[in-house]
Amino acid sequence: xxxxxxxxxxxxxxxxxxxxxxxxxxxxxxxxxxxxxxxxxxxxxxxxxxxxxxxxxxxxxxxxxxxxxxxxxxxxxxxxxxxxxxxxxxxxxxxxxxxx
Numbered sequence: 001x002x003x004x005x006x007x008x009x010x011x012x013x014x015x016x017x018x019x020x021x022x023x024x025x026x027x028x029x030x031x032x033x034x035x036x037x038x039x040x041x042x043x044x045x046x047x048x049x050x051x052x053x054x055x056x057x058x059x060x061x062x063x064x065x066x067x068x069x070x071x072x073x074x075x076x077x078x079x080x081x082x083x084x085x086x087x088x089x090x091x092x093x094x095x096x097x098x099x100x
Contacts, residue, residue, distance in 0.1 A: 002016075002017070002018040002019070003015075003016065003017050003018075004016050004095060006048075006088065006091035006092065006095060007091065008050070008084070008087045008088065008091060009087055010052075012050060012051070012052045013050075013051050014048050014049065014050045014051070014088060014091070015048070015049045015051070016046055016047070016048050016092060016095075017046070017047045017048075018044055018045065018046045018047075019044070019045055020042060020043070020044060020045070021042070021043045021044070021045040021063065021074055022040065022041070022042050023040070023041045023042075023043075023074065024038050024039070024040050024041075025038065025039040025040075025041070042066060043063045043064060043065050043066070043074065044063070044064045045061070045062075045063050045074070046060075046061070046062045046063070046064070046088075046092060047059065047060075047061055048060040048061075048062065048088050050084065050088075060072075060084070060085060060088060061073075062080075062085065062088065062089065062092075063076070070089055072085065
């Protein structure tokens with residue numbers, strides 16, 4: 001689990017916590033067949049607490065697949081929307097690029 005801070009536009013700070021999210025899927029009939037493999041999906045999950053003097057403190061949850069696709073839910077159904085979410089995504093990508 002990682003922890004770091006990011007800077008967003010308008011002098012807003014964000015505290016980021018990241019970790020692996022693993023989703024394992026096995027159907028009901030697959031339980032009867034123990035030799036069948038389990039579908040395993042791994043993503044990186046981010047919890048971002050945004051601290052602003054103008055707005056109330058808010059929390060964002062973002063997920064990134066191993067292919068680099070971003071979403072706002074673990075299933076990948078809700079795509080990235082909003083100016084703040086896009087700024088958070090950009091700041092996280094820059095931080096990961098600098099630290100890799």
